[in-house]
Amino acid sequence: GGQGEGKGGGKKEKKARAFDWSNSYRRQVALQFSYVGWDHMGFASQESTENTVEEHLFKAMFKTCLLENKDRACYSRCARTDKGVSAMCNVVSIRLRSKRTKGLGVVPPEGPHEMSEECKDRAYWLGREVGEEHCGCTDEDLEEELPYVSMINSVLPPTIRVIAWCPVIPSFNARFACRARRYHYFFVRGDLDVSSMREAAKLLVGEHDFRHLCKVDPSKPNMTFVRRILRFDIGPAPGSSLQGSNINDTFVMDVEASAFLWHQVRAMAAVLMSCGRGDITPSQVGSIVDLSQCKAKPHYMIATDDALVLHSVLFPNDLVRFRPEFAAHARTNSVVEGMCAQQCARAALVRGMLEGMQQREVSVTSKDKPRHKKGQAAASAAGSGEEPPQDRHGSSRVLFSEIARDKVIAFAPVAAGSVVVFHDGHGG
Numbered sequence: 001g002g003q004g005e006g007k008g009g010g011k012k013e014k015k016a017r018a019f020d021w022s023n024s025y026r027r028q029v030a031l032q033f034s035y036v037g038w039d040h041m042g043f044a045s046q047e048s049t050e051n052t053v054e055e056h057l058f059k060a061m062f063k064t065c066l067l068e069n070k071d072r073a074c075y076s077r078c079a080r081t082d083k084g085v086s087a088m089c090n091v092v093s094i095r096l097r098s099k100r101t102k103g104l105g106v107v108p109p110e111g112p113h114e115m116s117e118e119c120k121d122r123a124y125w126l127g128r129e130v131g132e133e134h135c136g137c138t139d140e141d142l143e144e145e146l147p148y149v150s151m152i153n154s155v156l157p158p159t160i161r162v163i164a165w166c167p168v169i170p171s172f173n174a175r176f177a178c179r180a181r182r183y184h185y186f187f188v189r190g191d192l193d194v195s196s197m198r199e200a201a202k203l204l205v206g207e208h209d210f211r212h213l214c215k216v217d218p219s220k221p222n223m224t225f226v227r228r229i230l231r232f233d234i235g236p237a238p239g240s241s242l243q244g245s246n247i248n249d250t251f252v253m254d255v256e257a258s259a260f261l262w263h264q265v266r267a268m269a270a271v272l273m274s275c276g277r278g279d280i281t282p283s284q285v286g287s288i289v290d291l292s293q294c295k296a297k298p299h300y301m302i303a304t305d306d307a308l309v310l311h312s313v314l315f316p317n318d319l320v321r322f323r324p325e326f327a328a329h330a331r332t333n334s335v336v337e338g339m340c341a342q343q344c345a346r347a348a349l350v351r352g353m354l355e356g357m358q359q360r361e362v363s364v365t366s367k368d369k370p371r372h373k374k375g376q377a378a379a380s381a382a383g384s385g386e387e388p389p390q391d392r393h394g395s396s397r398v399l400f401s402e403i404a405r406d407k408v409i410a411f412a413p414v415a416a417g418s419v420v421v422f423h424d425g426h427g428g
Contacts, residue, residue, distance in 0.1 A: 168320060177316070
């Protein structure tokens, strides 16, 4: 016979015994999690790939026997992010296996196992007052339960980490119960005028039609483009130590709204950076959300995805109360520290390459006409203000770092989001 059959053959593989869900209690919980999205194809599940954050979460819950199937998951997500976008804090609501037989969010084996239709309606949540029926969880609700965070994290990739969980009412909808979403977009100062960017950002606060600052979804022809920006600030990134006007200083755009359109944050970031470079004025940025002034969508390159992160999502305190458990949180902190150390090392490597390039002598011809930084001159003409001597071919050798930055920019390719072109003269 074949290998593994009969006496003396190899060990036969044991069939995994199917988990018996017939007597299992379930519990509606909210999971709070973070992820670095650079290597994932977005948050939401897709037919074309399994490498999405949502698909990794589902696979982890199936593998740990916390979830029977998606049909009985009573699942809702607070926010879906695009390919390359990260999240410091996102939230989903899902019905997982529980060792409790009573308590907040606990559902008996017989069900019900589906979310009511009214709870899928945004108006139901916006019009509902938070009161006693929305009782938040207590310390007792968190006791004697399965270690959801440790179980799920044990089979997730390190780029995705569950931070905390809490029980919620069985009808809880993570999408519609959310009151606000907050995004951060990181950028390096470079040659940007941050003051002009702040002035322009303030003009986007309030309720406006953002159809020119988003990607239109053709599958939703009747959708509204009106959104309310609750606040929009630009300041130094957390942990950054600003050194005057250092071009390597890191800043962050901090924007909060009840909801956003597809690619809206990256579109706003693009036009604000264009304003920072002086391509358009703050008033022109404001005109983009005024359809009486800007009737056609301006042409611009959307800002990159890897600098965008979903910073936080806000719920009424009575509905959701997350409190990370110490041991699980310490393990997660260790994983994230490791990723941070790796990225810091990579950044130092690239910074070293950049500094090395800036200290190289370059050959400059007369047609380039380099202009030195104020108060500087080439080493061969130090302090004299004279042009460096030329060789017999009409070329000068100059330290690259001594050439005026505006001259360097003139020869560099245009960065994404740096040019906004208005059509038919609108937005002037």
